Amino acid sequence: MPLSVYSLPWAAREPLLHEASWIKDLREAEADAWRRVRIHGGQPRQHFSDTATYVLSDAVKWLADAPANSIHAIVTDPPYGVVEYENKDHEKLRAGRGGVWRIPPSFDGSKRQPLPRFTVISHEELGKLHSFFSAVAYGMLRSLVPGGHLFVASNPLLSTMTFHAFQEAGFEKRGEVIRLVQTLRGGFKPKGAESEFPEVSGMPRSCWDPWGIFRKPFPGTIADNLRKWGTGGLRRISKDEPFKDVIACSPTRGIEKAIAPHPSLKPQRFLRQIVRASLPLGIGIVHDPFAGSASTLAACEHIGLKSIGCERDPLYFVSVL
Numbered sequence: 432m433p434l435s436v437y438s439l440p441w442a443a444r445e446p447l448l449h450e451a452s453w454i455k456d457l458r459e460a461e462a463d464a465w466r467r468v469r470i471h472g473g474q475p476r477q478h479f480s481d482t483a484t485y486v487l488s489d490a491v492k493w494l495a496d497a498p499a500n501s502i503h504a505i506v507t508d509p510p511y512g513v514v515e516y517e518n519k520d521h522e523k524l525r526a527g528r529g530g531v532w533r534i535p536p537s538f539d540g541s542k543r544q545p546l547p548r549f550t551v552i553s554h555e556e557l558g559k560l561h562s563f564f565s566a567v568a569y570g571m572l573r574s575l576v577p578g579g580h581l582f583v584a585s586n587p588l589l590s591t592m593t594f595h596a597f598q599e600a601g602f603e604k605r606g607e608v609i610r611l612v613q614t615l616r617g618g619f620k621p622k623g624a625e626s627e628f629p630e631v632s633g634m635p636r637s638c639w640d641p642w643g644i645f646r647k648p649f650p651g652t653i654a655d656n657l658r659k660w661g662t663g664g665l666r667r668i669s670k671d672e673p674f675k676d677v678i679a680c681s682p683t684r685g686i687e688k689a690i691a692p693h694p695s696l697k698p699q700r701f702l703r704q705i706v707r708a709s710l711p712l713g714i715g716i717v718h719d720p721f722a723g724s725a726s727t728l729a730a731c732e733h734i735g736l737k738s739i740g741c742e743r744d745p746l747y748f749v750s751v752l
Contacts, residue, residue: 494570503715568600578663
């Protein structure tokens with residue numbers, strides 16, 4: 432606290448002194464939660480630094496066993512939709528041959544990354560997907576502190592069903608962040624009849640990704656919750672500029688893909704904006720239950736936030752060590 436505060440009249444000084452006290456309490460609570468969370472469970476883990484821990488664990492199991500009210504924000508890009516990350520299809524992904532994964536051809540001197548074919552998901556698989564996200568949502572709701580925010584990536588084909596599962600679990604929907612990005616989803620001519628129907632596409636080319644924003648309910652006002660838990664709002668870009676729900680961000684750069692070879696890798700310049708917004712006071716712990724190549728943890732490390740991620744695939748876990 433600046434020394435100039437003490438030159439103020441008591442009426443002006445008292446609120447500032449009180450504020451300093453509750454911020455100190457928040458930092459002590461953060462430190463206590465961090466000591467407990469990063470050693471929670473008996474799974475293998477890697478402590479990248481004093482502020483980042485990566486755990487080899489199934490997301491549903493880790494969330495179910497995690498201490499209640501111990502996480503302050505969750506930022507994650509889940510496997511859409513579960514099907515493409517089943518063992519049989521993941522093996523086909525790594526082999527570069529079929530399954531539910533579309534392997535784009537090489538052209539312009541570049542080899543395209545595999546893309547999940549969401550349009551082939553059956554009604555039964557959609558039911559499994561909803562059940563999966565319901566289980567994940569209940570675990571998230573339990574582990575988050577009151578007012579904690581969840582940012583969850585989706586796509587235009589599945590976001591309605593997925594986001595509904597989080598609302599059913601008890602989360603408040605607070606909007607969506609739209610990431611404007613040119614993708615390779617959709618826009619293709621009828622397969623096997625491209626020359627016959629040269630001006631027809633089966634569906635529009637997707638140029639955006641929706642990220643659902645959810646919040647754990649809390650009693651009282653946002654101001655009260657900020658003082659008690661450090662959560663409830665979103666961190667502004669500056670005092671004069673709020674966090675916005677449209678972010679233009681081009682695909683992940685090649686240098687990032689070389690460091691972290693994951694088929695769903697999100698750019699650091701996008702993730703850093705999301706993780707920063709997720710903790711309104713910059714105090715707390717960010718969790719990514721589907722950490723993959725640990726890109727969310729890397730974004731938090733850059734911003735100076737504590738983070739813990741889980742990944743069930745041993746190959747991804749080993750690749751970032």
